[in-house]
Structure formats: C-alpha cells, structure tokens
Amino acid sequence: MPADVLASIEVVRATWRDVGALVKLDRRCFKPIDAYAWYEFLGLCLWPGVLALKALSEGRLVGFIAGDPRKQDGHTIIVTLAVDPKYQRGGIGERLLREVEARSTLPRLQLMVRKSNLPALHLYRKLNYAIVETWPHYYEDGEDAYVMEKTLTPNPLPIRERESRSGG
Numbered sequence: 001m002p003a004d005v006l007a008s009i010e011v012v013r014a015t016w017r018d019v020g021a022l023v024k025l026d027r028r029c030f031k032p033i034d035a036y037a038w039y040e041f042l043g044l045c046l047w048p049g050v051l052a053l054k055a056l057s058e059g060r061l062v063g064f065i066a067g068d069p070r071k072q073d074g075h076t077i078i079v080t081l082a083v084d085p086k087y088q089r090g091g092i093g094e095r096l097l098r099e100v101e102a103r104s105t106l107p108r109l110q111l112m113v114r115k116s117n118l119p120a121l122h123l124y125r126k127l128n129y130a131i132v133e134t135w136p137h138y139y140e141d142g143e144d145a146y147v148m149e150k151t152l153t154p155n156p157l158p159i160r161e162r163e164s165r166s167g168g
C-alpha cells in the first residue's frame, strides 16, 4: 500500500447497508472456519452501544473493527478486526484499534487471538496489549487462544468532543 494512502483513509461508523461488503471483506481476511455469518455482522452494526467502525479508501471498504462494551465486566471486547489483504501493513489495523480505544467508555479492552496469528499478535503487543490468559482449544480446529487485555489511561476530553474529533 502506498505510504500516502493511510492519510486518506476515512474511519466512520458501519451500518446495516455495509453488511454485504463486510461479509466479502471477512472472506478475504479469514479462513472459512473463522468467518462470521452475515447476520452476525448485521447484529454488530445494529446493536446499540457496539462500536462498529469501517475504514474507507476512496469510498471502498478496506477495514472493519467491532468493539462490544460489556459494562458488567468493565471492558470492551474487540469482536473482530480485519484489513483487506491488499491494504495490510499500511497502518489501517492500528488506526482502527486506536479509534475503538479512543471511543471506549470502559477502562479496559479485551480480545482473543489465535496463538499462531503473528501479524495480529505483533499489532496487539505494539499497542501494549498483554496476554492475561490462554484458553486451550478455544477455536473449532482445536487451536488455543490468547486472551489479551489493555487498561486505558483516562482521556481528559469529554466523550462528545472525542467523537467529533475522531469524525464519527
């Protein structure tokens, strides 16, 4: 991906209208065993409180992240994160994760990742996520999951101002 593309990437909320494109993106990014169904994307886009954000390059959907706030647990779960293979290694994944962190109203972020998913593990470590647990055989094919967490430092800006600064 050319270096100047990241600057032109727009991150905005995804809606039900994006479901078809989200399914296609998911198919390009994940093996069938890890793919989500269309109705799961619909749920993520419609469920109140879920931070469903898409990355657009010249109007084309090139990335997606969903953060599900679990108030009772005090953390937001990163349900999924994907960047179109043609646009990977250009900073979009990091940008999407930082956007969810900036908009999160809960003090911690949590996610699950395959032990073998080195690109994702590198990204999470870069952004200071720490492995807090291993869940053996978590995935359908028997692979273990790492549970990773990050505690956010308090943001001094009110949420409304944060939202308007991050454009959504």
Ligand SMILES: CC(C)(COP(=O)(O)OP(=O)(O)OC[C@H]1O[C@@H](n2cnc3c(N)ncnc32)[C@H](O)[C@@H]1OP(=O)(O)O)[C@@H](O)C(=O)NCCC(=O)NCCS
Residues within 6 Å of the ligand: 029, 030, 080, 081, 082, 083, 084, 087, 088, 089, 090, 091, 092, 093, 094, 095, 112, 113, 114, 117, 118, 119, 120, 122, 123, 124, 126
């Ligand atoms: C994981 C994923 C979202 C990363 O998105 P991306 O846009 O390519 O990542 P970025 O360009 O923002 O990279 C940010 C950092 O992540 C790490 N990273 C990303 N891809 C990497 C790779 N292939 N190898 C090593 N480190 C990598 C690096 O630390 C990088 O920082 P750097 O560029 O300063 O070295 C992307 O690879 C993807 O969609 N993978 C398939 C779906 C998936 O596995 N999602 C995560 C499920 S838990």
